[in-house]
Amino acid sequence: MNNVFSQQLVNLRRQNNWSQSELAEKLFVSRQAISKWEMGTSEPDIDKLIQLSQLFNSDLDFLIVGKSIHKNQILSVNNLSKAYEYPVLKKINFTVHSRERIALLGSNGAGKSTLINLILSQQQPDTGDIELKLNPKEDLNVMKQEDNLLLACTVWEQIALVSNMMNNYSQEKITQWLKQFNLEKQMKTKVNNLSGGQKRRLSLLLSLIRPSKLLILDEPTAGMDLESIDMFWQSLDYVSGSVLTVTHDFNQIDKYFSRVLLLKNGEIYADSSVDKIHSHNQTIEQWYRQLNKEN
Numbered sequence: 001m002n003n004v005f006s007q008q009l010v011n012l013r014r015q016n017n018w019s020q021s022e023l024a025e026k027l028f029v030s031r032q033a034i035s036k037w038e039m040g041t042s043e044p045d046i047d048k049l050i051q052l053s054q055l056f057n058s059d060l061d062f063l064i065v066g067k068s069i070h071k072n073q074i075l076s077v078n079n080l081s082k083a084y085e086y087p088v089l090k091k092i093n094f095t096v097h098s099r100e101r102i103a104l105l106g107s108n109g110a111g112k113s114t115l116i117n118l119i120l121s122q123q124q125p126d127t128g129d130i131e132l133k134l135n136p137k138e139d140l141n142v143m144k145q146e147d148n149l150l151l152a153c154t155v156w157e158q159i160a161l162v163s164n165m166m167n168n169y170s171q172e173k174i175t176q177w178l179k180q181f182n183l184e185k186q187m188k189t190k191v192n193n194l195s196g197g198q199k200r201r202l203s204l205l206l207s208l209i210r211p212s213k214l215l216i217l218d219e220p221t222a223g224m225d226l227e228s229i230d231m232f233w234q235s236l237d238y239v240s241g242s243v244l245t246v247t248h249d250f251n252q253i254d255k256y257f258s259r260v261l262l263l264k265n266g267e268i269y270a271d272s273s274v275d276k277i278h279s280h281n282q283t284i285e286q287w288y289r290q291l292n293k294e295n
Contacts, residue, residue, distance in 0.1 A: 004066045006040040012056040054240045080128035090266040106263035112246045134213045143207035145219040151192035166210040181205045197225040217245040250285035
């Protein structure tokens with residue numbers, strides 16, 4: 001491995017505003033190991049390289065040799081319109097490419113959840129079309145705003161059922177997931193008896209059981225306690241596919257997302273990269289509040 005990797009590691013770590021110690025904690029290695037990688041005096045093994053690429057949301061080739069990789073289009077929304085008693089969405093157009101992390105912003109009632117439902121084919125548009133360039137049964141994971149859980153099952157039974165359906169079952173994995181999402185003590189508890197925050201953590205766990213090309217999250221932190229919210233963002237560090245998230249957690253948007261869409265008056269009012277917004281010395285919250293003012 002050449003010096004390009006060492007420089008890429010430094011650049012990507014700084015872009016994420018992580019110290020060497022913070023990155024080391026995420027990888028379960030020492031800070032000294034990160035320092036040696038960045039100085040080029042030692043190299044990570046392949047497992048750590050894969051973890052680094054997931055954390056940085058980067059292809060391995062880009063991480064190791066600095067070559068930009070063409071990003072494939074995985075979702076295309078074309079002239080999408082939907083009305084009930086009044087127009088909700090009007091000629092919506094946007095695309096999603098591989099490894100993008102997109103925050104979908106807008107006021108309450110702007111049509112964000114309607115747009116998500118249309119993408120998931122849970123509703124039909126009046127005009128326009130949606131093209132998913134992936135297999136929704138294998139490559140699409142979803143966490144909706146409302147928990148969709150089997151209340152009569154225990155936590156273990158719910159996870160075992162879903163992991164079996166996704167061909168990713170093993171007792172060892174379930175034990176690991178329970179620990180990761182701080183649900184070990186509730187493994188034998190009926191889902192109906194979980195707290196609201198515990199149910200949200202379980203919903204997140206279920207949405208991440210298998211890798212996906214696209215993960216859609218609709219207000220994922222709604223109803224979560226502070227511990228669960230922190231756990232949510234930490235878990236998404238390890239998602240390697242694209243993410244489309246409806247959220248107003250402005251404390252995390254600047255750090256986690258690469259692109260933001262603003263839905264206003266039934267239209268995509270703005271579509272910008274996070275880097276471009278930051279280059280104008282604005283936070284995402286400042287950008288949002290400036291553009292989302294009532295006319």
